[in-house]
Amino acid sequence: MSNLPSEPEFEQALHEITSTLEPLLQKKPEYRRALAVVQIPERVIQFRVSWERDDGSIAVNRGYRVQFNSALGPYKGGLRLHPTVNLSILKFLGFEQIFKNALTGLTMGGGKGGCDFDPKGKSDNEIRRFCYAFMQELSRHIGDNTDVPAGDIGTGGREIGYMFGAYKKLRNEFAGILTGKGGSWGGSFIRPEATGFGLVYYVTEMLKDLDNTDWVGKRVLISGSGNVAQYAALKVIELGGKVLTLSDSTGSLVATSEEGFSPEDISTIADIKLARKPLTAFEHNGRFTYHEGKRPWTLVDKADVALPSATQNEVDGAEAKALAKAGVRYVAEGSNMGCTQEAIDFFESTRAAVTSLDKKDNIVFYAPGKAANCGGVAVSGLEMAQNSQRLTWTPAEVDAKLKDIMVTCYKTCWETGTEFAQGGAVPSLVAGANIAGFIKVADAMRDQGEWW
Ligand code: NDP
Numbered sequence: 001m002s003n004l005p006s007e008p009e010f011e012q013a014l015h016e017i018t019s020t021l022e023p024l025l026q027k028k029p030e031y032r033r034a035l036a037v038v039q040i041p042e043r044v045i046q047f048r049v050s051w052e053r054d055d056g057s058i059a060v061n062r063g064y065r066v067q068f069n070s071a072l073g074p075y076k077g078g079l080r081l082h083p084t085v086n087l088s089i090l091k092f093l094g095f096e097q098i099f100k101n102a103l104t105g106l107t108m109g110g111g112k113g114g115c116d117f118d119p120k121g122k123s124d125n126e127i128r129r130f131c132y133a134f135m136q137e138l139s140r141h142i143g144d145n146t147d148v149p150a151g152d153i154g155t156g157g158r159e160i161g162y163m164f165g166a167y168k169k170l171r172n173e174f175a176g177i178l179t180g181k182g183g184s185w186g187g188s189f190i191r192p193e194a195t196g197f198g199l200v201y202y203v204t205e206m207l208k209d210l211d212n213t214d215w216v217g218k219r220v221l222i223s224g225s226g227n228v229a230q231y232a233a234l235k236v237i238e239l240g241g242k243v244l245t246l247s248d249s250t251g252s253l254v255a256t257s258e259e260g261f262s263p264e265d266i267s268t269i270a271d272i273k274l275a276r277k278p279l280t281a282f283e284h285n286g287r288f289t290y291h292e293g294k295r296p297w298t299l300v301d302k303a304d305v306a307l308p309s310a311t312q313n314e315v316d317g318a319e320a321k322a323l324a325k326a327g328v329r330y331v332a333e334g335s336n337m338g339c340t341q342e343a344i345d346f347f348e349s350t351r352a353a354v355t356s357l358d359k360k361d362n363i364v365f366y367a368p369g370k371a372a373n374c375g376g377v378a379v380s381g382l383e384m385a386q387n388s389q390r391l392t393w394t395p396a397e398v399d400a401k402l403k404d405i406m407v408t409c410y411k412t413c414w415e416t417g418t419e420f421a422q423g424g425a426v427p428s429l430v431a432g433a434n435i436a437g438f439i440k441v442a443d444a445m446r447d448q449g450e451w452w
Contacts, residue, residue, distance in 0.1 A: 007088035009312065013095050013337060014039055016344065016368075020431040021438060023420040034442035037451045041094060043067040044087070045141050049115055051133035054123055062086075063134055065113035065141055065149070068094035071444035074145055075111030076101055076377060076384075078152030081159065083118040090114055092312070093152075096336055097377070099437030100370035103409050106381035111147055113138070119154045120276050131162035138163075139170045142177050144387065150179040150380045153311065156227060156274075157182065157192065176387030179380035188383035189395040191376075194402055196231025198375015199307060199334045200239065201406035206330055206365055206429075209414065210357075216240035219303040220260075221296050221328070223247045224310030225269050225279060228334040228373065232307050233266050244303065245296035247310060250278040252296045253288040298322045309334030317342030324350065324364050333369035344368075344430065351426050363426065371413050371433040378405045412436045 018035065025032055049063040064087060067075045077097040080090070090112045098110030117130055142149060151160055160180045167177055174186075181187035190197070200215075207213045218241040222229050225246045233243045242260040246253050246269065255261065261269075265284070272281045280290060291299055297306065297319035303326045308314050314335060315323070320343035323331065331347060333339060339347070347366035354363055379402055386393055393401075410429075417432025445451060 007091060009088045009337070010091040010095065012341060013092040016337070016341060016430075017095075017099070017434050017438070020428070020434045023422055023431070024435050024439070031438070031442055033451045034445060035438075037445065038069065038098070038438075038441060039095070041066050041068040041091065042070060046087070047137040049117070049130070049134050049137070051126070051130045054126055061115050061117045061130075063113075063115045063137060064090050065138060065147070066090045066094040066111055067141070067147055068110045068112070069098040069441060069445075070109035071441050071448060071450070072102055073107035073109050074143075075147035076108040076150070076380065077110055077112040078114075078150045079155045079163075080112070080114035080152040081117050081119050081154030082114070083116055085114045085116045089312070093336055096370050098441055099434060100374045101377055101381075102437040102440040103371055103412060103433060104374050104378040104381060104405055105408060106378060108377065108381050108384075111149070112152075113149055114152065114155075117154075119159075124158075127159065128162045131159055132166040135163045135166035136170065139167045142167075144176045144384070148177060148179060148380070148384060150377070151227070153226070156180075176384055179383040181383070186383070186387050188379055188386055188398055189393065190398040190402060191379045191383055192227065193231040193234075194379035195228045195334060195373050195376030196233070196309070197235045197399070198378065198402055198406050199228065199232050199309070199332060199372050200235040201375065201403050202367060202372045202410055203305060203307070203330055203332045204239070205407055205410035206332070206367065209410070210360065210365060211329070214239065218242065218305055219244055219300070221245045221300055221303050221306045221323075222334075223252070223296050223308050223314055224335065225273055226310070228376075229307075229309040230266050230270050230273075232309055232334055233261055234263055237261070237263055237266075241305070244300055246279070247296050248273075248279045249310075250280065251290055251292040252294050252299060253279055253282065253284075253290055254296065254299045255288055257287065259287075295319065300326060302326055303328050305330045305332075307332055307334050308338030310338075311335055312337040313340050315339040315343045317346055319343065320346040320364075328364060329361075330365050330367075332367035332372040334373050336369045336373065338369060339366070348428060348430065351428060354426055355424060357426055360426070366430060367413070368430045368433050370437065371409050371429065374409055375402055375406055378402060
């Protein structure tokens with residue numbers, strides 16, 4: 001028995017990857033040695049963050065940065081600010097990030113960080129003082145050639161700005177040490193949109209390749225109403241789909257008509273979320289029903305696509321079956337580890353039960369977050385490239401590169417899935433993503449003498 005403390009989320013992510021690597025490990029058993037090495041972070045930094053509340057009292061939180069793997073480039077991954085943050089969650093996110101970054105085709109290692117600070121209910125001044133205090137310690141461990149954090153849950157443009165300002169004061173250095181920066185001070189066009197847009201571009205490829213179809217008229221369920229959910233919704237609407245649901249940590253909104261959400265609704269919801277208010281603050285004159293404490297997956301009878309875009313483990317086994325019953329054929333994660341292992345097992349069982357793509361109507365195709373949501377970190381990588389050149393690319397240039405990365409990522413997942421499909425089975429996108437990402441990282445680690 002292991003004498004290590006239990007880390008449920010990290011163990012879940014490790015299990016998800018290792019279970020799909022088996023066909024590779026059987027063909028090339030030497031990769032088992034790489035697997036033993038890659039699951040241990042290169043470095044974990046834990047630190048105290050004490051900051052001053054508006055009333056002058058001192059608050060204290062736990063800060064972290066997991067520098068998981070630098071085989072392909074500087075550590076890269078977001079900073080999560082949420083009361084549930086702990087080392088298990090950051091290790092799971094950092095571990096996933098290694099392979100996700102590999103799938104972008106860019107030169108980025110994997111990392112993740114954050115703090116158990118709750119931004120909700122804090123004044124702008126408190127957020128600013130917290131970000132300065134957090135960066136006071138984090139600034140010692142990051143750098144444009146070392147580790148380049150970005151946003152995640154609770155860390156948006158405002159927080160990145162405060163953290164960047166703190167770093168600049170502490171180090172007297174204007175450097176690309178964070179991504180998701182403002183447009184006039186080193187940010188990239190399309191970075192805020194990138195994860196949601198990239199998710200939709202990935203599913204566009206699935207629709208085209210697997211069913212020779214597109215988004216027009218598709219009924220789409222989205223969870224969350226933050227950065228990823230908002231931009232995924234906008235792109236789905238632009239491409240002719242109907243967004244029927246959005247949610248937050250308090251409940252879900254479900255459209256009462258076929259029209260679903262409009263771009264204006266999404267913009268109003270973005271303002272509500274910027275003010276850190278719940279979805280109940282959204283005024284809609286009865287165009288939606290609100291379901292307190294519920295996730296969207298069981299609330300709609302008929303749908304085609306589901307895009308979990310809130311947080312980890314937000315689709316369980318029963319909800320996965322409800323999605324299939326409603327007719328959903330495509331599930332792609334905007335969130336990291338959006339589906340529980342039971343949900344993934346169910347989706348994958350629909351694929352494994354079919355031996356030929358001729359019977360694909362019975363399959364719920366599942367795209368894991370490490371592939372489907374890699375557009376965010378990909379544009380972060382493009383932001384780093386622009387910072388290195390001290391240039392700004394146009395929105396059209398960045399969007400074209402993002403699309404290209406998502407198309408290539410889908411093809412890599414499908415082709416690797418095909419190569420390792422056993423007994424003529426329909427390829428698995430999750431196995432394809434995991435094996436392709438793992439081989440790339442493991443080979444670089446071997447070249448660098450980390451295992452042999
Ligand atoms: P935001 O903070 O902008 O939005 C998060 C959304 O999820 C909010 O609607 C929030 O509700 C909801 N949510 C958060 N925690 C829970 C919970 N425990 N239960 C139910 N709902 C919850 O974050 P992002 O949109 O940036 O991130 C969403 C997901 O996408 C995360 O898994 C993140 O790791 C992943 N991701 C994000 C990327 C990015 O570029 N931003 C890149 C790749 C992945 P409320 O408003 O009530 O808090």
